[in-house]
Amino acid sequence: MSNKQLIVIISAIAAVVLLYFLPVKSSSVVKAEAPKVQSLDKKIDEALAAMEVQPMAGIKLLKEVLEEDPKNVRTLELLSEMSLRTHQHEKAVGYLERLNEVKPSWETQRQLAETYLELKDTAKARSIFVKLYETAPDSKQKESIQQIIEQLK
Numbered sequence: 001m002s003n004k005q006l007i008v009i010i011s012a013i014a015a016v017v018l019l020y021f022l023p024v025k026s027s028s029v030v031k032a033e034a035p036k037v038q039s040l041d042k043k044i045d046e047a048l049a050a051m052e053v054q055p056m057a058g059i060k061l062l063k064e065v066l067e068e069d070p071k072n073v074r075t076l077e078l079l080s081e082m083s084l085r086t087h088q089h090e091k092a093v094g095y096l097e098r099l100n101e102v103k104p105s106w107e108t109q110r111q112l113a114e115t116y117l118e119l120k121d122t123a124k125a126r127s128i129f130v131k132l133y134e135t136a137p138d139s140k141q142k143e144s145i146q147q148i149i150e151q152l153k
Helices: 003-020 025-032 035-053 057-068 073-085 090-100 104-116 122-135 139-151
Strands: none
Touching: 003 139, 035 057, 035 073, 057 073, 073 090, 073 104, 090 104, 104 122
8 A cells, every 4th residue: 555545544534533523513502593504404413313224315315405505514524524435536526625615624625635536636636735735734734745746746
C-alpha cells in the first residue's frame, strides 16, 4: 500500500469519526426553530434511526430532506459520509461539492480532493490540494498536503 493510499484511508476514517460525533441540537433549540426546520430535523433523526435497521429507507428519507431543503448541511454531511462508507465515490463527490458551496470548509475541501483521488481524477484532486496548501491551518497539514501534491506531479 502506498503512502498516498494510506493517507486517503486514514483521512476517510477520520472524517467518518468526526461526522459520527457531530453535535445534535438540543430539544430547546429545536423548539425555538421554525416549524419547517423542526420538521426536517425530525425527518433526519428518523432517517438516522431507520439506517440502523433499513439503511436504504434512511437514505430515502435523507434525500427527501434534500428535496425540501437542498442546502441542508447536516443532510449533505450524512449523505456524503454514507456514500464514502459504501464506496460510492461519484455520489460522495456530488454531495461534497454541494456541501462545499453551502458551507465551505477546509476539511470538506480536503475530503473532496481525497475522493477525487479515489476516482483517479488526479487533475481535480491536485487543483484542490494546491488551494488547500495555500490555506492550510498549520505547518503539519501544509507539509502533508505538499507531499500529496508532489506525488501527483
